[in-house]
Amino acid sequence: MSQLVAVARRTLIKDLRLECRSKDAINSMLFFSLLVVVIFSFSFDPTAEESRRIAGGLIWVAFLFASVVALNQTWARELRNQVLDAYRISPAPANSLFIAKAVGNFLLVTLLEALMAPLFVVFYNLRSIGPEYQLMLVTVLATWALVVNGTFFAAISIRTRSREIMLPLILFPISIPALLAMVDATTQILTGESSPWFWIQLLAVYDVVFTTACLMLFETVLNAE
């Protein structure tokens, strides 16, 4: 157990340091979501009432597409110099690698969301009618839902031809219930029309089910040949 945590911590620190120095993923994600914000604003009239009803879908679609950028480069970095093969023959537990990558992506996407949220508020005149702590809760659960499966599927798509295109193709269909839940929960909190608790529970169940599945199957996928 302690080995699991130690290896995960080291890998996580290594990845964060790499990202801090290069800023490859975060810069492209930020610019990409900024573009989405601007382009979407042409498709409807961003008055306070209108944007409250649409923002839930808009925000999460922007974050979903942007997170694919981070997810795609999760494992790509480890392919150079056969680092991934070195991981496979090392005695380090496979799941610690997975946890490090998933947590790294989670932090990266959370940072993106923290930086983008003010922009959404400014550009779309957003003001939440429901309580803010519910929004925070939805954000944490939803971000984990996106990155846990995303990290796992990135490990699958990296082994196929046309890697970059493959990830969204396999990730999006499976993520549909989570997407529906995060979009509807956000919309209901923003408009304050009805209780978002069903959706929050669904997100929590989704997180638990797929985190378990990822941890059970990751070693198999990592060692597939």
Added chain:
Amino acid sequence: MKNPVYILAIASLLLLSYGLYQGMVAAPTERTMGDVQRIFYYHVPSAWVAFLLFFVNFIASIWFLVRRNQRVDGLAVATAEVGVVFCTIVLVTGPLWARPVWGIWWTWDARLTSTLVLWLIYVSYLVLRQFGTGGQTPVLASALAIFGFLDVPLVYMSIRWFRTQHPQPVIGGGEGSGIHPAMREALMWNFAAFLVFAALIVFLRYRLEVAEREVESIHAERSVSPAEVRRNA
């Protein structure tokens, strides 16, 4: 080896023709919907067969990950492909019925959307198969199949939260549901026919998959055989 194919082929021919007679002639015409309701005898059996095939795919995927038996993986490929075909039939016949009865082709109702998402998941599985390289693909695809199957209850729960427009189940439904015995008979005959027909196609596809892999391994063996190496040198 040939025998099961002939038996299945003859059985599905007989059952499909009898099912056609049952559905088109023997079953009474529905009072409000008219003859368009008869599409029901193809729509519902296709849906049952598709769901059954996806379930077999799930079991085969787990079995493959535990035992690493190539033939089981062949079964997983065959059931996923044929399942997608039957699921497509469901998604096509549904709107054909809905247009005259509901007045719209499509609605984002629980059962319709769940079936569509299920279709998307298994199409993505087939895409992964297509783009896979080398011997690792079966393992990766099996993992995806397990994820896809785990997703089904979540998809259904999430989408049921919207308003449901699809007719309630008429078989094994609650109080007040149910259909005319003759309709039920036609439905069951067609279900049997589609089941046998699906078994036939899955079996053929499975044999093709196994044969393909044998050919591949023979090619691989031949390319490293001493005679071939000498010829290429």
